[in-house]
Amino acid sequence: MRILATTLFALALFAGPAVAQLEISSPGQQAIPLALTRFLPLEEDVRPEIAAEINEVLEGDLGFSGLFDLVDPEAFLSDADKIGLLSIDVNFSQWRLLGAEALVKGAYSVRGDQLVIEARLFDVNRSRLSNGRRYVGRLKDLRRIAHAFADQILKALTGFEGPFNSRISYVSNRTGNKEIYIMDSDGYNDTRITDHQSIALNPDFSPDGRELIFTSYQRGNPDLFRKVLASGTENLLSNRNGLNVTARHRPGGDEMALTLSRDGNTEIYLLDRNGKIEDRLTRSWGIDINPS
Template sequence: MLVSVSRRRSLAALAALGATLGAVPALAQVRIDISGVGGSRIPVAIVDFRDEAKSPQPIAAIIRADLERSGQFRSVDAPAGLNETSVPAFPEWRSKQADALVAGTVNRLADGRLDIRFKLWDVVKGTELIGQAQAVHPDDARLAAHRVADLIYEKLTGDKGVFATRMAYVTKTGRRYSLVIADADGEGAKVALTSPEPIISPAWAPNGRELAYVSFESGKATVRVQDVQTGSRRVLADFKGTNSAPAWAPDGSQLTLSLSREGGTQLFAINRDGSGVRRLARSSAIDTEPCYSPDGTQIYFVSDRGGGPQIYRMSAGGGGADRITFNGTYNISPAISPDGRTLAYITRTNGAFRLSVMDIASGDSQQISDASEDESPAFSPNGKLIVYASRAGGREVLMTTTLDGKIKTPLLITTAEVREPTWGPFSSQ
């Protein structure tokens, strides 16, 4: 069956089209817990912000956790006492083995907003690198902290940070499914949709304002698109048979779906308004789980045309396909990095479903997880992390990992079923 671990659980409903499943779970959030040994990480000291108690969120702690989770930084103990107006004693911080230093202040303005200020210093050179002030509603204090972490990350690495982006995923508790949207650290979760029928395959639109997903609420699999701000929804595909596996083109003009409208299960392109449906390939195989290359010229997908589920690639305009995966007999759930160089996917090895990555140019691949129930990988928009769902100690968990698998961080641990995470674009906040 051409499905991931989550698809084995949730798409069992696809075969049994009206199965009732799903209730909104009580989610147990966890703090940063990095496992594995990373390579060279920048040592950074982040001092608790002065008057941080005025904020409903622990600003400095959020920044520390964001930077550590990226795999690019390690925290250095930082006693309180500094703020953004201070003149740091750089020799003392160098003696603490810190390369960078962050300090700031939180003030409450007369209109109730929070004035959050910070500075970043290069301890080695003894110079100020960046400073910023932002006034935010208290409800946006966590987002403000993520934005500070993004600025620090970009200044010190040269790459854009992803901490202020969002994720979406599906949970199942009892007899109810929920489509959940959360911060990139797994916190601040909000339920966008609940249903007694399955919700599967969420996919962010490139504009960061819409999610496409598969819903069974009408008694069959249909593809719907929801505005995440207003909650308004529309049916994109409700053709004869099943409608599944939506994937947005990078420019947002169209999606590719897996449809059985003409018999079998094949890939079709469809305009974002539901018009212009066109079949991309013709075979007797099951083709599903499409994803676009970053430039929009190619589609990666899963097919059993070779006898078992493997990952293939074809032109976004359709036509013939080339097989991409050759290691093992079961490879599914492709995701392509934003630079187009790396394929993340799930491979089955001795009955275990594990996250793997492949260098597309060379074909070299490696498993970067030793778990047994990994599923649904998705890249961060800067391509530096992968989010996926798994199980640990008998509990469901969302994880992020660096591409080498050396630094893994649980974002969410819950007794509810959690599946199919998808990472939103830079514009998703």
């Protein structure tokens, strides 16, 4: 199983300046009290199912982290029913009364298949905006957008990079053959990537998350393939005699480390993007495998 932290694809992301830290009075490792309000419509097209799904993702991500104590929505006062994308429009005294130290507000609009989400994180103690994002995408991007803002919340409040907008690649034999699948960090958007009707294994995301390399026995030999996720284009990278397995991308580059057994001994090689050998990395009498 491979996990990749990705940016949003096919989305335009506009970000204003963000305050790096919030004033948090919770001592030690105590969970941060955070109020998550329901996202409201920016226009007359009210789509309650959209608001519900945004909040479901945010609540799931933040709750899963164990770092936040979500304020009970049943206790919310009148300010929760206002969009309040600017600090001047937020009644911070109401949220302080509820014990919240961070506040999430947001709004959405839908035109055809286009989705716009305005998301805000406020510092309740300082009565100011901490982080604001405007996401533009398609309706199918809704969960990815919500995961992305959950990452922003975690970063602003803890300083840690968030894992929520990650994707996981894995192997499953649910069809009777071992195929490659990817899914979001919370298990949604589970998608089969290969249909080789054979054995596919060792998936690895490219550094930018746009491609996946993997080994497949489709042609009878364990060969290395690349899949472009957006287009579905697939090409053969290495079909050298013997093993072409456990390929891993070089962080920040196009090169790959790959285990080959072409000379009768299992060694690790460095390949360029097109599968050409650039260097042999190991020279051992033993079995060298699984570069990382």
